[in-house]
Ligand SMILES: Nc1ncnc2c1ncn2[C@@H]1O[C@H](COP(=O)(O)OP(=O)(O)OP(=O)(O)O)[C@@H](O)[C@H]1O
């Protein structure tokens with residue numbers, strides 16, 4: 001059983017040749033057709049219709065030709081990469097005007113007689129140029145000169161230009177401004193929307209003697225999304241998808257058949273473009289999620305900060321320093337030439353927010369006063385290590401500068417008999433400092449004991 005038999009159709013519904021029999025009169029296509037008809041009936045000079053490749057310009061022309069072929073003299077130039085002379089000869093040949101001279105003036109005179117004769121008979125003479133974007137500037141100028149052939153009352157010649165949208169841009173150039181001014185009717189063809197695409201497909205299937213060929217709705221939508229409503233691409237995809245379904249022994253055309261067709265129809269770059277789009281979509285989604293997460297964590301952090309603020313006034317934070325400090329052996333970041341900065345702490349506080357911190361603490365008398373009645377010690381060396389435990393082997397986790405006073409929470413001796421003080425520092429953290437590097441308020445200790 002062959003393909004057509006399998007689907008019970010008499011013809012391939014999605015051939016890509018512009019066939020007026022299969023003309024689907026979408027609103028857009030009809031409007032263009034009406035513009036052409038109007039311009040010819042009104043004897044307008046130039047008409048221009050543009051549209052992206054495959055949108056149906058040539059198909060419309062075919063329909064227009066069918067309508068006018070018996071009512072007008074028509075020359076159709078489909079391959080317009082012609083010099084002015086070649087173009088003129090091609091037009092005369094199409095009109096069946098015999099040319100016996102090579103002299104251009106003679107040729108124009110013959111052509112003018114032809115126009116006048118038909119004008120008297122009330123017949124329109126129309127030149128149609130398809131793919132006008134390929135016409136060289138000089139040939140366009142020749143065309144403009146031909147359009148000057150007119151009587152006092154009317155234009156003798158109607159010219160229809162069909163081409164791609166970039167031709168409009170070209171017309172704006174200085175050299176083509178005269179032609180541009182003569183174009184009185186302009187129309188542009190857009191692609192089909194999703195419901196027109198479905199109608200278009202149904203229409204063509206019906207014309208082909210639609211048997212039980214069934215494109216699922218999802219499949220039709222996918223065709224629109226791949227083709228962006230361009231009829232030539234719709235045809236290509238539909239035809240390949242039907243072939244895939246035929247091989248699959250399925251009379252239902254499903255989205256998997258469309259995906260297969262798309263892989264078959266489009267080249268690597270097109271598919272990659274689709275992939276890139278997908279990646280970009282996911283990247284955008286990821287960014288949105290990331291932004292939300294960042295925002296949420298920021299707001300949680302700022303809430304936490306606000307909650308912690310009252311406590312901060314008590315912090316005997318190591319960043320507090322009003323006197324220059326020489327570089328400690330263990331200090332990685334400080335410089336000897338600068339006053340002791342915020343980096344006196346190992347804490348994970350960035351340099352940028354540290355100055356604020358320093359100022360706040362220095363200005364705050366509460367640090368000392370709150371602990372005034374507790375036993376205290378004062379740092380006696382330029383910079384001393386504060387450790388997590390009461391022995392030299394425990395790693396230093398912070399530093400304190402000379403002159404800083406801390407409340408003492410506890411006293412312990414290590415195995416070597418050295419005394420260690422537990423002190424309270426930043427954010428309520430408790431660390432240990434060796435007695436050998438501090439001055440102790442003995443009285444307080446005694447009272448405390
Ligand atoms: N209105 C329509 N009805 C039926 N088929 C259409 C219609 N428009 C386009 N097609 C189909 O789409 C395909 C491409 O159409 P056509 O050749 O007319 O496009 P075009 O705009 O002239 O393209 P190009 O710029 O490449 O010349 C053809 O197979 C044609 O049959």
Ligand SMILES: [Mg+2]
Pocket residue numbers: 057058059130131
């Ligand atoms: Mg075409």
